[in-house]
Amino acid sequence: MAPHGVLVVGSITADVTAFSTRLPRRGETVLGDDFTLVLGGKGANQAVAAARAGARTWLAGCVGRDPFRDIVLDGLRSHGVELGEVRTVEGRTGVAHIRVDASGENDIVITPLANADLSVEMVDESIRATRGEVGVMLLQLEVPVATTFHAAKAGAAAGLTVVLDPAPAQPLPADIWQYVDVITPNESEAAALTGVEVTDAASAEQAARWFLDRGVKHALITLGAAGAVSVTRERTRLFTAYEVTAVDTTAAGDAFTGSLGAALAAGAEMERAIRRGMAAGALATTRPGASPSLPGRADVDALIETRGESTETGGEGTGSTDTAMEGAAR
Secondary structure, three states: OOOOEEEEEOOOEEEEEEEEOOOOOOOOOOOEEEEEEEEEOHHHHHHHHHHHOOOOEEEEEEEOOOHHHHHHHHHHHHOOOEOOOEEEOOOOOEEEEEEEOOOOOEEEEEEOHHHHHOOHHHHHHHHHHOOOOEEEEEEOOOOOHHHHHHHHHHHHHOOOEEEEOOOOOOOOOOOOHHHOOEEOOEHHHHHHHHOOOOOOHHHHHHHHHHHHHOOOOEEEEEOHHHOEEEEOOOOEEEEOOOOOOOOOOOOHHHHHHHHHHHHHHOOOOHHHHHHHHHHHHHHHOOOOOOHHHOOOHHHHHHHHHOOOOOOOOOOOOOOEEEOOOOOOOO
């Protein structure tokens, strides 16, 4: 029987979020409406999303020896994430300072702190510890790039499906792409990495083919309310977005990737996994905060069913369109 678990290699932070009607201009002070202090970090968010989607999920990451440690570990534990691969290191737990306006838009400053201590040796230990349990590895870019690169290479060598969410976008080793099965950037991340300005489905396909040309097997560019473009060497598909009222877009991408990874680990075909990821990402925007906004499996099922789509993990799904987009580089 194939392993159905997910191993996330990534960041863990305490998210300090301020909510206000609008974001301040440079040098300006505005009065806020609310404040939260919760578990965050792209690694932790994706682990929570995968666990809430039903996958047994391990997180390889680091926390410090400070009061934030208990906050983030309690958060991970409460959502069912396995803590055996989380290491406590000297120093302080990572922190993200997030500001959210009334439209749901946000900006974020991340201070990695303990996340910078996640080493290649720790990654190797986690892969060995979860061998036979996990089939999918999820990666992001809030830990050292060298560690992420090693994780991709080691994960591929271990036979895992390697999914990279390249956020925050930054230069990566040219040979990392051969180890990536699925890449999931949004428009701005795809543009930063490929040099292609992504403004619509056609330009998204062009950017996606930049990744394929360098060895990625499947490029999946998310376009917010415009949906997502899925590109492999055999097929290009445009997936329509689920309509929701956005409150806070924080962690929407993490909900997408975590749910996608959980579905792939459970044996779902890619089309169904993408739809589950899109539904999870949409639902995450309807609630404030990072980890508190990540939906459970039942909520995702309910949203998918509103479009008359199946929630089963096998067989062909609907909700996508094959495309032949003008101007796309091949």
